[in-house]
Amino acid sequence: MRIIAKKTLVEFFEKNPNHADAKGPLLAWHDEVKHADWKNSADLKAQFGTASILGNNRVVFNIHGNKYRLVVMINYQFGIVYIRFVGTHKEYDKIDVKGV
Numbered sequence: 001m002r003i004i005a006k007k008t009l010v011e012f013f014e015k016n017p018n019h020a021d022a023k024g025p026l027l028a029w030h031d032e033v034k035h036a037d038w039k040n041s042a043d044l045k046a047q048f049g050t051a052s053i054l055g056n057n058r059v060v061f062n063i064h065g066n067k068y069r070l071v072v073m074i075n076y077q078f079g080i081v082y083i084r085f086v087g088t089h090k091e092y093d094k095i096d097v098k099g100v
C-alpha cells in the first residue's frame with residue numbers, strides 16, 4: 001500500500017515529547033502497511049483484527065495498546081492509505097471520525 005503521508009506520523013512523535021513512546025509502534029504500523037496489499041476491508045481485518053472499519057472508507061487503528069488512535073482513509077482500488085488523524089484516545093474522542 002502507498003501511505004500518504006508518513007510525515008504526519010513523524011511530526012506526531014517528534015514535536016511532542018509526551019508522544020515519544022508512539023515512535024516505535026507508529027513506524028512498525030507504517031512498515032507493515034506499506035508491505036500490505038489489501039483489496040478490501042476483509043484483507044485488512046485479516047491482518048489487523050482489532051482495526052475498526054467505519055463508513056466513508058475510514059479505518060481506526062489502535063496504536064501502542066490503544067493509548068493512541070490512528071484514523072486513515074483507504075482507497076482499495078488504487079492501494080492508497082491516507083493518514084487523516086493521529087492522536088491520543090482523549091483527542092480521538094473529540095473528532096468526527098467520518099469527517100476527518
